[in-house]
Every structure is written in structure tokens, then in C-alpha cells.
Amino acid sequence: MKILVTGGAGFIGSAVVRHAIAKGHSIVNLDSLTYAACIDNVASISGSPNYAFEQVDIRDRPALDAVFSTHAPDVVMHLAAESHVDRSIDGPGAFIETNITGTYNMLEAARAFWAANARPDSFRFHHISTDEVYGSLGETGQFTESTPYAPNSPYSASKAASDHLVRAWYETYNLPIVMTNCSNNYGPFHFPEKLVPVIILNALAGKPLPIYGNGANVRDWLYVEDHADALLTVLENGALGRTYNIGGENEATNLDIVKMICAILDKKHPGTAPYAEQITFVADRPGHDLRYAIDPSRIRDELGWRPSVTLQQGLEKTVDWYLANEPWWRALQSRDGVGKRLGKTV
Template sequence: MKLLITGGAGFIGSAVVRLAISRGHEVINLDALTYAGRLENVAPVADSPLYHFEQADIRNRADLDRVFAKHSPDAVMHLAAESHVDRSIDGPGDFIETNVTGTYNMLEAARSYWVGQGRPDDFRFHHISTDEVYGSLGEDGMFTEETPYDPRSPYSASKASSDHLVRAWHETYGLPVVLTNCSNNYGPYHFPEKLVPKVILNAISGKEIPVYGQGLNVRDWLYVEDHADALLCVLEKGKLGRSYNIGGENERSNIELIETICRLLDQKRPGSEPYEKLITFVTDRPGHDARYAIDPDRIRTELGWRPSVTVEEGLERTIDWYLANEDWWRPLLDREGVGTRLGHG
């Protein structure tokens, strides 16, 4: 297929780009190259004849119409989004503009293109979202595709809005869509403001490792390359109008995750003291959801997909990658918001 992938220079998007090209798909990577988008993320495939790059902003409809007309994609994988909860607390406007208005622009550009092509049956618009739209769980229960939406942050509210737009364009205009909602991703090429890379980089730099509250917030951790595999599976085999929850089947509290990273670093790059001594508990994030957990039954039974990587295996791979790729992450440490506390509210 010829895939138009938005946000393909970002963390998850670049994993999808790399995997899609390795499987023989042609890829148009549409990315505005904002602070977290980096062409270095797709450098392993940039010389492939299957790869094309378009610097464009999903907030600009004219940009999108130009890209659709130029490349005539068979399918869209819409990943471009503002995604950091802490940044959404400090500056919600960017999240509304990109995640809501940008998704509206993508839907309208895709609809115009699809209608102009004669409404081909095999066209797909795959919208990639998050489990955070479902809100917060207690100690029991899991998110299913039928869980009512209950977003708690500007980020999750903006993603919930975009999900509703995608479903509305399917019901009203017949646009052939599929949706996915994923759990927390981690892995190579992850921007250093996020939890896993922040812990790794703070630890090896001898800096404090900040932990919100008591670190008891629980997430289901999904290795990014597993996620990319699941996304291509849903694009190719998912039922139109249907949503699929994608989880790693790896629930861990934040403190458990951080302690695991510290123990692995003690083995791989020993310091003068155990890295756990750098852990520092800080004031919690406003509106911090207690627990997320994915029920993966639908994607497992309907599409035959399951994650292949345990959290321990994935963390080891991730740590190895950061230790071997200082030239990738070192320049990012000076970017605004990296290494400093965001999300005070």
C-alpha cells in the first residue's frame, strides 16, 4: 500500500514508518517537525525509494490538499498530535489546535480526496488515539472499547474530541475509518521529556529521578515496535467503523517501572551507588489518573494480535538503545521543557 502517515517523524509515527517500509509499503511521512519531531528518527529508512517526506502542518488545510493530490495515498494513518499531558496543563491551546482542529482538517482533506477518487472501497483512514480518553480506573477493572469516555486532562479531552470527530465523519459521510486506543508506549527514539527516557538519562547523568506523588499510579506499558505492528494489523484487517484497544499486557506502577530501570542500569552501567538512591518524590501532577489498564480481547480474538515483548525485555532493549545512541539524545537536553518540571497547573 501507499500510506500517508502523519506525525511520522515523532516517536510512535517513526516506528510505524520504519516498520511499514521494512514490509514493502510506500510511505509519505507528513510532519510539521515541531519540537518532538525529528528526521533522525527515520534516518534508517530515509534513503529508501519507498520513503517520501512532506513538511506540512495538519493545522493548514491547503498543505493537506496539496499532499493528497501529489501522492494519491491508499490509506491514511493519522498519528500527528500533541501528546505530553504536562505540556497540556501548561498550554492547552496547542492541544486543541493540533488534536481537534488538525484532525478535523485531516478528515475533510481525506474526505475530499476519497470522494474525488470515486469513494474507493479499499481506502482507509486510521485514527490513532490513547486509552487516556477513558479516564481513570480504580484497583479493579479494565478499559474495553465500550468504556464511556471520561477524559481528565486537556490532552485526553482533545484526543477524545478527535475520536468523536472521526466516528462522526464515518457515520455522517461514510468515510471508511478504523480507530485504535493504545496504552503507554516506550522504546527507542522516545523524546526525553517522557517518563522512561527521563529516568534513564537522569540516572546516568547523576541527577535526581523525580516521581510524582508516591509513584503508585499504574499504567499498561506497550513497547513501541509492538504498537507499530498492531497498528498495521488494524489498518489491514480491522473492521470499518470499529475501534480496537491496544495494550502491552504489562501493568506496572510508576515506582515499580522506575525501580526496574534502575536495577537494569546498575547491571549495564554501574555507578558509585545504586541508581535507586536518586529517586525523589515530588508533588503530584494535577488531575493525575490513578490507573489505566487495557482489555485486549477484541484485537486478540478478531485480528489475532498480541504483544510480543514483556516490559522487562522492552526496558532492556530501550536502555541498550539510549546507552548506544547518545548522539541522538544529547542535543535534545537543551530543548525547552526537557529536564524541568512541567504541568504545575
């Protein structure tokens, strides 16, 4: 297939691009290269004859139309989004413009292209979203595809709105869509503003390892390369109009994650003292969801997909990658917001 991937220079998007090229697909990578994107994320496949790059903003509808006309993709994988909860607290406007208006533009550009090409049955618009649209769980229970939406941050609210737009374009215009909602991703090429890369890099720098509140917030952790494989599985085999929740089957508290990373670093890159001594608890962010957990029964039972790595294995792979790729993350240290506490606005 020729796949148009939006946000393909970002963390998850670049994993999708690399995985899809490895599986023999052709890729058109559409990315505006905002602060969290890095073209080096796809350097390993940039010379492939099956790869093309378009620096385009999804808020620019005429530019999107031009990309569809030029490349005539078979399917779309829409990952481009503002995604950092802390940044959404400080500046929600960018999340509204990109995640809602940008998704609207993508849907309309895709619909126009699909209609102009006799509405092929094989066309798909795959919208990639997050489990955060479902809100927060208590100590028990899991999110299913029928869990009511209850977003608690500007980020999750903007993603919930984009999900609703995609479903509406399916119901109203018959645009062929599939949707996925994933749990917390981690792994190589993760921009250093999220928990896992922040902890790894702060530990190596001898800086405090900041944990919100008491560290009891629980997430289901999904290795990014497993996620990329799941997304291609849904694109290729998912039922039209269907939503699939993708989880790593790895629940852990934030404090557990930090302690696991510290123990891995103690073994692989020992310092003068145990890294856990750098752990610092900081004031919680507003609207911080207590717990997310995914019920992955649908994607497992219908499509036969399960994650391939355990949390311990995935974190060790991730630490190994950051230790081996210092030039990549060093180049990002001066970007806006890296290494700073965001999301304190109340």
C-alpha cells in the same frame, strides 16, 4: 499500500514508518517537525525509494490538499498530535488547535480526496488515539472499546474530541475509518520528556529521578515496536468502523518502572552507587489519573495480535538503545522543556 502517515517523525509515528517500510509498503511521512519530532528518527529508511517526506502542519488545510493530490495515498494513518499531559496543563491551546482542529482538517482533506477518486472501498482513515480518553480506573477493571469516555486532562479531552470527530465522519459521511486506543508506549527514539527516557537520562547524569506523588499510579506499558506492528495489523485487517484497544499486557506502577530501570542500569552501566538512591518523590500533577488498564480481547480474538515482548525485555531493549545512541539524545537536550518540571499550573 501507499500510506500517508501524519506525525511520522515523532516517537510512535517513526516506529510505524520504519515498520511499514520493512513490510514493503510505500510511505509519505507528513510532519511539521515540532519540538518533539526528530527527522533522525527515520534516518535509517530516508534513502528508500518507497519513502517521501512532506514538512506540513495538519492545521494547514490547503497544504494537506496538496499532499493528497501529489501523492494519492491508498490509506491514511493519523498519528500527529500534541501528546504530553504536563504540557497540556500549562498550555492547552496548542492541544485544541492540533488535536481537534488538525484532525478536522485531516478528515476533510481525506474525505475530499476520497470523494474525488470515486470513493474506493479500499481506502481507510486510521485514527490513532490513547486509552487516556477513558479516564481513570480504580484498583480493578479494564478499559474496553465500550468504556464511556471520561477524559481528565486537556490532552485526553482533546484526543477524545478527535475520536468523536472521526466516528462522526464515518457515521455522517461514510468515510471509511478504523480507530485504535493504546496504552503507554515506551522504547527507542522516545523524546526525553516522558517517564522512561527521563529516568534513564537523569540516572546517567546523576540527577534526581522524579516520581509524581507516591509513585502508585498504574499504567499498561506497550513497547513501541509492538504498537507499530499492531497498528499495521489493524490497518490491514481491522473491520471498517471498528475500534481496537491495544495494550502491552504489562501493568506496573510508576515506582515499579523506575526501580526496574535502575536495576537494569545497575547491571549494564554500573555507577558508584545503586541508581535507586537517586529516586525523589515530587508533588503530583493536577488531575493525575490513578490507573489505566487495557482489555485487549478484541484485537487478540479478531485479528490474532498480541505483544511480543515482556515489560522486562522491553525495558532492557530500551536501556540498551539509549546507552548506544547518546548522540541522538544529546542533540535534544537543549529543546524547550527538556529536563524541566512542567504541568504545575493549578
